[in-house]
Amino acid sequence: MESFQKSILLPLILTAALPGLGFCYSITKGPENATVLAGSEARFNCTVSAGWKVLIWLSQGSPVLTVISSQGSVETTERFTSHNYTTGDEFTSELIILNTQLSDSGRIECSIQKPSENNFAFLSVQVNGSLLIKNSTLTVRENQTVEIVCEALGWAPAPDITWMTNDSLIDKSSYVTQQSPGSHGLHNALSTLTLTPTDTELLTCLADIEALPSPQNATVTLIFDNSATENDYSEDSRSTWVIVLAVVLSFLGIVLLVVVIVVAVRCCLKRRGSTYQNEIRKVSAEKKKDGDLVNRQRNGSENLGYIPEELWNTEQSPGLPSMFSKFASPDDNLQITSVPKVRPQRRTDYLISPKKIRNVTLV
Numbered sequence: 001m002e003s004f005q006k007s008i009l010l011p012l013i014l015t016a017a018l019p020g021l022g023f024c025y026s027i028t029k030g031p032e033n034a035t036v037l038a039g040s041e042a043r044f045n046c047t048v049s050a051g052w053k054v055l056i057w058l059s060q061g062s063p064v065l066t067v068i069s070s071q072g073s074v075e076t077t078e079r080f081t082s083h084n085y086t087t088g089d090e091f092t093s094e095l096i097i098l099n100t101q102l103s104d105s106g107r108i109e110c111s112i113q114k115p116s117e118n119n120f121a122f123l124s125v126q127v128n129g130s131l132l133i134k135n136s137t138l139t140v141r142e143n144q145t146v147e148i149v150c151e152a153l154g155w156a157p158a159p160d161i162t163w164m165t166n167d168s169l170i171d172k173s174s175y176v177t178q179q180s181p182g183s184h185g186l187h188n189a190l191s192t193l194t195l196t197p198t199d200t201e202l203l204t205c206l207a208d209i210e211a212l213p214s215p216q217n218a219t220v221t222l223i224f225d226n227s228a229t230e231n232d233y234s235e236d237s238r239s240t241w242v243i244v245l246a247v248v249l250s251f252l253g254i255v256l257l258v259v260v261i262v263v264a265v266r267c268c269l270k271r272r273g274s275t276y277q278n279e280i281r282k283v284s285a286e287k288k289k290d291g292d293l294v295n296r297q298r299n300g301s302e303n304l305g306y307i308p309e310e311l312w313n314t315e316q317s318p319g320l321p322s323m324f325s326k327f328a329s330p331d332d333n334l335q336i337t338s339v340p341k342v343r344p345q346r347r348t349d350y351l352i353s354p355k356k357i358r359n360v361t362l363v
């Protein structure tokens with residue numbers, strides 16, 4: 001019995017062992033996680049060792065493509081196709097999902113109808129939504145705090161929002177981002193940046209999702225209007241200065257006018273006074289001539305001893321008005337307007353003055 005059993009088992013074992021070399025195949029490298037933008041294609045590789053019979057691709061648990069070792073790939077679903085590569089005794093099937101949809105996101109599995117490890121990965125289909133800064137060009141004044149709103153609509157998943165000023169990142173504490181669900185499983189985000197600019201800045205709102213090679217961005221130029229505030233301030237101070245200056249200048253002008261008038265009046269008076277002095281000098285000069293004449297006449301008619309004293313007297317008297325005017329003020333000169341009238345009187349004074357009589361008695 002034992003030998004019979006052995007004789008039966010041995011060929012069975014042998015027959016089992018020979019194809020058993022082929023049964024020992026396995027997945028040497030399973031698919032890897034992929035993240036793609038909706039609309040683009042997604043690719044997954046599954047590498048199996050020699051001896052494989054069938055390879056089935058499943059998306060979210062449902063078979064989408066089957067590759068039979070002897071027949072090649074059997075494509076039944078429009079958007080799912082495949083390529084194959086053979087390296088030595090290893091076979092690689094590449095699943096290509098065309099025009100990915102958000103609903104394609106999920107588990108992608110490679111099955112060889114044998115329990116195996118590392119035979120699945122995840123597909124993440126993301127949606128590149130829209131991004132805009134609601135405020136267009138802004139003009140901000142000194143010490144003015146402004147809120148800039150950046151809106152991201154129709155994204156999947158909700159994007160990471162960051163802000164930049166010129167070329168440097170803005171600290172996260174300066175902005176707040178709120179996410180909200182949108183339509184068709186998409187997400188919206190609203191980021192509010194609060195800042196008090198000190199310079200003109202190019203503000204950039206960046207929205208990033210893994211599938212984007214570089215973040216999508218929106219920009220706004222924030223113009224720091226330093227001149228506007230300074231102008232307002234300086235215009236105020238300028239106007240006050242102008243008022244003060246106007247008041248001071250008008251006051252000075254009035255004072256100057258008064259001074260000018262006073263000086264002019266005084267000048268006029270002095271000039272008039274000086275003409276009077278000249279007239280007086282002329283008058284005195286004439287008097288001197290007259291006096292000389294009188295003296296000569298007297299020289300002939302009267303005592304010789306008397307003459308020198310008369311001469312001395314007449315020399316003294318013409319000097320009197322000039323001396324008088326020398327010390328007198330212009331106002332005083334005004335009182336000597338009647339000099340020509342005095343002239344005959346003085347003449348008579350010489351002729352019949354008490355002094356003269358006294359002189360005569362003295363001699």
Ligand SMILES: *[C@@H]1O[C@H](CO)[C@@H](O)[C@H](O)[C@H]1NC(C)=O
Binds near residue numbers: 121122
């Ligand atoms: C693949 O994606 C899944 C789900 O997102 C994650 O749990 C897993 O760690 C990822 N695997 C690798 C190798 O990144």
Ligand SMILES: *[C@@H]1O[C@H](CO)[C@@H](O)[C@H](O)[C@H]1NC(C)=O
Binds near residue numbers: 043044045085092094
């Ligand atoms: C799959 O493998 C082939 C051959 O090694 C390679 O050219 C291709 O880029 C791979 N595809 C993916 C999605 O890794």
Ligand SMILES: *[C@@H]1O[C@H](CO)[C@@H](O)[C@H](O)[C@H]1NC(C)=O
Binds near residue numbers: 067068083084
């Ligand atoms: C590999 O690709 C070639 C060309 O596309 C095809 O003819 C062949 O059937 C494929 N082999 C398998 C096993 O899918």
Ligand SMILES: *[C@@H]1O[C@H](CO)[C@@H](O)[C@H](O)[C@H]1NC(C)=O
Binds near residue numbers: 129130213216
């Ligand atoms: C994402 O969307 C924006 C706006 O529609 C577009 O400008 C940009 O090219 C898109 N990015 C990619 C990688 O498709």
Ligand SMILES: *[C@@H]1O[C@H](CO)[C@@H](O)[C@H](O)[C@H]1NC(C)=O
Binds near residue numbers: 135138149
């Ligand atoms: C920017 O736009 C948002 C939304 O329209 C508004 O609430 C905010 O006041 C604007 N900011 C400025 C500085 O105009």
Ligand SMILES: *[C@@H]1O[C@H](CO)[C@@H](O)[C@H](O)[C@H]1NC(C)=O
Binds near residue numbers: 143229
């Ligand atoms: C702005 O604030 C600073 C500090 O508080 C102050 O010195 C300056 O005068 C302010 N400027 C204006 C235009 O209000």
Ligand SMILES: *[C@@H]1O[C@H](CO)[C@@H](O)[C@H](O)[C@H]1NC(C)=O
Binds near residue numbers: 200201202
């Ligand atoms: C940003 O760039 C503008 C010119 O593009 C420049 O005038 C401004 O000073 C810069 N601001 C800062 C904060 O560097």
Ligand SMILES: *[C@@H]1O[C@H](CO)[C@@H](O)[C@H](O)[C@H]1NC(C)=O
Binds near residue numbers: 164217218
């Ligand atoms: C903004 O996006 C454009 C292309 O859309 C790119 O050329 C530019 O470098 C981006 N800016 C930043 C700050 O990422």
